[in-house]
Amino acid sequence: MKDLNLIIAGVGGQGNILASNIMAEVALTSGYDTKQTDTLGMAQRGGSVISQIRASSKVYSPLIKLGQADLILAFEKLEALRWAQYLNKYSTVIINNHRITPTSVNIGKENYPEDKEIISILKEKASRVIFINGNEYAINLGNIRVLNIFMLGCASFFLPFKVQIWENVISQQLPSKIVPINITAFNKGRKEIQNVNF
Amino acid sequence: MKKLLSGNEAIALGAYHAGVKVATAYPGTPSTEILEYISQYSNVYAEWSTNEKVALEVALGSAYGGARSMVSMKHVGLNVAGDPFMAASTTGINAGLVIIVADDPGMHSSQNEQDTRYYAKLAKIPVLEPSDSQEAYDFMTLAFNISEKFDTPVLVRSTTRISHSKSAVTITGQRENTDANIKYSRDFEKNVLLPVNARIRHAQIEKRLLELAAYAEIIPVNTVETGNSNLGIISSGIAYQYARQTFPKASFLKLGMPYPLPQELIQNFASQTEKLLVIEELDPFIEEHILMLGIKIIGKKYIPLIGELNPDIVADCGRKAHLLPKATSRKTISLINNLPGRPPLLCAGCPHTGIFFVLSSIDHRNRISGNDDELNSKLSMAITGDIGCYTLAALPPLNAMDTCACMGASIGQALGLEKAGLASKIVAVIGDSTFLHSGITPLVNAVYNKGQITVIILDNGTTAMTGHQHNPGTGITAQGETTQQVYLGNLVRGIGVKDVQIVNAYNMKELRNAVRNSLDNPELSVIIVRGTCQVIAPKISSPNYIDKDKCNQCNICSMIGCPAIQYQDEQVYINDTLCAGDDCAICAQICPQNAIISQTIVKKV
Ligand SMILES: Cc1ncc(C[n+]2csc(CCOP(=O)(O)OP(=O)(O)O)c2C)c(N)n1
Ligand code: SF4
Numbered sequence: 001m002k003d004l005n006l007i008i009a010g011v012g013g014q015g016n017i018l019a020s021n022i023m024a025e026v027a028l029t030s031g032y033d034t035k036q037t038d039t040l041g042m043a044q045r046g047g048s049v050i051s052q053i054r055a056s057s058k059v060y061s062p063l064i065k066l067g068q069a070d071l072i073l074a075f076e077k078l079e080a081l082r083w084a085q086y087l088n089k090y091s092t093v094i095i096n097n098h099r100i101t102p103t104s105v106n107i108g109k110e111n112y113p114e115d116k117e118i119i120s121i122l123k124e125k126a127s128r129v130i131f132i133n134g135n136e137y138a139i140n141l142g143n144i145r146v147l148n149i150f151m152l153g154c155a156s157f158f159l160p161f162k163v164q165i166w167e168n169v170i171s172q173q174l175p176s177k178i179v180p181i182n183i184t185a186f187n188k189g190r191k192e193i194q195n196v197n198f
Numbered sequence: 199m200k201k202l203l204s205g206n207e208a209i210a211l212g213a214y215h216a217g218v219k220v221a222t223a224y225p226g227t228p229s230t231e232i233l234e235y236i237s238q239y240s241n242v243y244a245e246w247s248t249n250e251k252v253a254l255e256v257a258l259g260s261a262y263g264g265a266r267s268m269v270s271m272k273h274v275g276l277n278v279a280g281d282p283f284m285a286a287s288t289t290g291i292n293a294g295l296v297i298i299v300a301d302d303p304g305m306h307s308s309q310n311e312q313d314t315r316y317y318a319k320l321a322k323i324p325v326l327e328p329s330d331s332q333e334a335y336d337f338m339t340l341a342f343n344i345s346e347k348f349d350t351p352v353l354v355r356s357t358t359r360i361s362h363s364k365s366a367v368t369i370t371g372q373r374e375n376t377d378a379n380i381k382y383s384r385d386f387e388k389n390v391l392l393p394v395n396a397r398i399r400h401a402q403i404e405k406r407l408l409e410l411a412a413y414a415e416i417i418p419v420n421t422v423e424t425g426n427s428n429l430g431i432i433s434s435g436i437a438y439q440y441a442r443q444t445f446p447k448a449s450f451l452k453l454g455m456p457y458p459l460p461q462e463l464i465q466n467f468a469s470q471t472e473k474l475l476v477i478e479e480l481d482p483f484i485e486e487h488i489l490m491l492g493i494k495i496i497g498k499k500y501i502p503l504i505g506e507l508n509p510d511i512v513a514d515c516g517r518k519a520h521l522l523p524k525a526t527s528r529k530t531i532s533l534i535n536n537l538p539g540r541p542p543l544l545c546a547g548c549p550h551t552g553i554f555f556v557l558s559s560i561d562h563r564n565r566i567s568g569n570d571d572e573l574n575s576k577l578s579m580a581i582t583g584d585i586g587c588y589t590l591a592a593l594p595p596l597n598a599m600d601t602c603a604c605m606g607a608s609i610g611q612a613l614g615l616e617k618a619g620l621a622s623k624i625v626a627v628i629g630d631s632t633f634l635h636s637g638i639t640p641l642v643n644a645v646y647n648k649g650q651i652t653v654i655i656l657d658n659g660t661t662a663m664t665g666h667q668h669n670p671g672t673g674i675t676a677q678g679e680t681t682q683q684v685y686l687g688n689l690v691r692g693i694g695v696k697d698v699q700i701v702n703a704y705n706m707k708e709l710r711n712a713v714r715n716s717l718d719n720p721e722l723s724v725i726i727v728r729g730t731c732q733v734i735a736p737k738i739s740s741p742n743y744i745d746k747d748k749c750n751q752c753n754i755c756s757m758i759g760c761p762a763i764q765y766q767d768e769q770v771y772i773n774d775t776l777c778a779g780d781d782c783a784i785c786a787q788i789c790p791q792n793a794i795i796s797q798t799i800v801k802k803v
Binding site: 011036103108110113 | 364
C-alpha cells in the first residue's frame with residue numbers, strides 16, 4: 001500500500017473542509033488507515049485553511065512533514081504557494097486559477113505574487129504543476145459552490161481510489177438535493193484535468 | 199465498524215456509550231464541539247452553562263445525584279473553574295465525574311499556552327491523555343470507571359491536534375444504561391467541606407493518590423512497546439504519534455495516564471534501554487517526575503517548551519541529540535516565507551464595526567499603527583477590552599482597544615485605571631456572551647465602588663468567536679429549546695446602573711451620540727450595542743457600490759476595516775460577494791462625499 005500525503009489548501013468559505021472530509025472518507029473506505037487534520041483560523045471568514053490527509057497501512061502523525069506531500073490541491077493561487085515547502089520533485093500541484101486578494105494587499109502593505117513567480121517556484125519544487133479555471137467551470141456547472149467537488153474530481157485522476165467510492169462518499173456526505181450537481185461537477189473535474197497540458 | 203471521527207466527536211460518543219447522563223460546558227476552541235455533539239444524543243441532558251465554574255458545579259451536583267457527568271472546556275476555562283475543581287477533588291463524587299480540558303499548544307485560537315496536566319497534580323487527581331480518536335473514544339469509559347472506583351474526578355487532557363484531527367475508530371461499545379444509579383443520600387462528612395470534615399478528606403486524598411499510583415503500574419493504557427534497546431522513548435498524547443513516526447525502531451513507554459506516574463514501570467523501562475528520551479508537548483511534566491526518580495534522561499534540552507510539536511520539530515531534535523543522522527539541507531525560498539498573510543478580520547457587515555469606528559476617532563486613535571509609541575503615549579482615554587470577535591478591533595485600522603487579558607477582565611481593569619487617578623473617562627468593551635460569563639460581578643463591583651466608567655456591551659445575539667453558540671441572552675438552550683431570555687438592559691438596571699442606553703449597531707449617528715452622552719456623564723454608564731452577527735443574520739439586501747464620479751479617494755471608508763472594501767488599480771471598490779449591503783451600510787454613512795450607494799441607510803433592529 002502506497003503512503004499518501006495529501007494537502008488541500010484554500011481560503012475559508014471555499015468549501016475546503018467538506019472536500020477534506022470527503023477525501024479522508026474515500027481513503028478510509030478504500031482500505032487505508034487514515035488521519036485528517038484541518039487547520040483553520042477563527043470564526044470570521046476569509047482566513048487561510050489547510051487540510052492534511054495521510055493514508056497508508058498505518059499512520060501515526062496526522063501532520064505531514066516538509067517535502068513529503070504527494071499532492072497539493074489548492075483552491076486559490078496564493079494558498080498553493082504558501083505550502084510549497086511541502087512539495088518534492090515527485091509531487092503534483094493542482095491549482096484553481098483564481099485570486100482572492102488578502103486585505104494587506106488591498107491596502108497596499110504587501111504584494112500579491114505575480115503568476116510567473118508562482119509558476120516558477122512551484123515548477124522548481126514539483127514535477128507536475130497544473131492550473132485549471134475551477135471557478136469558471138463551477139459557475140458554468142450552475143453554482144460556484146461546487147468548486148470544491150470539481151477540484152476533488154481533478155485530484156481524483158492522480159489518486160488510487162475508485163470513482164465509485166468517490167461517488168458513494170459524495171452522495172453520503174451531501175444533502176440529497178445537491179448530490180446530482182456535485183456528482184456532475186466531480187466527473188467534469190476528472191475529465192477536464194486530463195485535457196490540460198502539463 | 200470503523201469510522202473516521204474527530205477527537206471531539208470520539209469523546210462525545212465515548213461518553214455517550216459510557217452512559218453519561220449530564221454534560222455541561224462553556225464554549226472554547228478547541229473543546230466546543232464536544233458538547234455540540236453530545237447535545238444531539240437522546241437521553242443525555244446537555245447545557246451551555248454561563249461559564250466554566252458553573253459548568254463544573256452543575257456536573258459535580260449531578261454526579262452527587264448518581265448521574266455519570268462530564269464537563270468540557272478549553273484550557274483557560276479550568277482557571278475559571280479552579281475553585282470547584284479543587285472542591286470536587288476533596289469531596290469526591292458519587293457517580294463518575296469526568297472533566298475534559300483541551301489545551302491549545304501553538305495558540306491557534308487562545309490567549310496563552312498552559313499545560314493542564316499540572317492541574318491534575320495540584321488537585322491530586324488522575325489525568326488521561328489520548329493520542330488519537332480511538333483512545334479519545336476508549337478513554338471515556340475508562341475515565342468514568344476510574345472515577346467511580348477511586349471516588350475521584352478524572353481529568354482528560356486533549357489538545358487542538360487531538361480534538362480537531364480525524365482518525366479511524368473501531369466502535370465497540372453500546373450505550374450503557376445507568377438510569378438505576380440515580381439516587382441521592384446525604385453524606386455530611388464527605389460533601390460538607392467544613393474544616394472538621396475537610397481535614398479528614400485531605401488524608402483521604404493522599405491515600406487515594408497512593409492507590410492511583412499503584413493502579414498506574416498495571417493500567418493497560420500505560421504500555422511498553424518493545425523495540426531496540428539502545429533508545430527508549432517515554433511519551434504521551436499527540437507527541438507519541440510524532441515520536442513513533444520519527445523513531446520507528448525505538449522502544450516506547452506510552453503513558454495514557456501521565457499522572458500519577460507509574461514509578462516502577464518507568465524504572466524498569468529505563469533499566470532496559472541505553473538512552474532515554476522524553477518527548478512531550480509544552481511543559482516537562484513527565485520529565486520532571488522522572489528526573490526526581492534520579493533517572494538520566496534527555497528531554498526539554500532539545501524538545502521545545504513553546505508551541506505545538508510536529509514531526510519536523512521532533513526529527514530536528516533527534517538530530518540535535520545525535521539520535522538521527524544529519525539531514526540534507528533544504529533549499530528555502532524566501533518568498534514563500536514572506537507571503538501576504540490572511541489574518542482574521544471582522545467580517546464584512548459585522549455589527550462590531552460601527553461602534554469601534556466611533557471609538558477609533560477618539561484621541562486620533564485611527565492614526566496609530568500598532569506600535570506608534572509617540573501617538574500611543576499621547577492617548578488620554580483608555581479602552582479596556584475583552585475576548586471575542588471584537589478583540590480584532592485592537593488591530594489596525596481601528597486600533598480601538600488597549601487591553602485583552604482574560605474573559606471578563608475589561609470592566610475590572612477599567613475601574614482600576616480610573617482608581618489609578620487618570621483624568622479622563624475609561625471605556626470598557628465586552629461581548630454579550632463574555633458579559634454573561636464573567637462581566638456581571640465586575641459591573642456590580644464598579645457600581646458598588648462608585649466607578650465612573652463607560653461599559654459598552656456588544657450584543658450580537660450569539661457567542662460568535664467559538665462558532666455561534668447560544669447563551670442566556672439568546673433565549674435558546676444547547677438542545678434547541680426556547681427558554682427565558684436574560685435581558686441585558688434589565689439585568690444592568692437591576693444592578694443599579696442608572697444611565698443605560700440601548701443603540702442600533704448600524705446607526706452611526708445613534709452610536710456617536712450614545713458615546714458622547716456617556717463620556718459627558720460623570721456617572722457610570724452602560725451602552726448596549728445591538729445588531730445580529732452577520733454570519734447568523736438572514737441576508738436579504740443587495741450589495742452597496744461606489745459611485746466613482748463622486749468618490750475622491752479620501753480613503754475614509756477603508757478606516758472601518760471592512761474586508762469588502764478593496765482596491766484595484768488605485769481605485770477603491772466594494773467586493774459584491776462580501777458586502778452585507780444595506781443590512782450594514784456603515785460605509786455609506788461615513789463617506790463624506792456620499793459616494794457609497796446603498797438602498798436604505800438605517801437598518802431596523
Ligand atoms: C475562560 C475562557 N473560556 C472560553 C474562552 C473562549 N472564548 C473566547 S471569546 C468567547 C466568547 C465570545 O463571545 P462574545 O463575548 O459574545 O463575543 P463575540 O465573539 O460574539 O463577538 C469564548 C467563549 C476563553 N477565551 N476563555
Ligand atoms: S462572526 Fe459575527 S461577530 Fe464575528 S466578526 Fe463575523 S459578523 Fe462579526
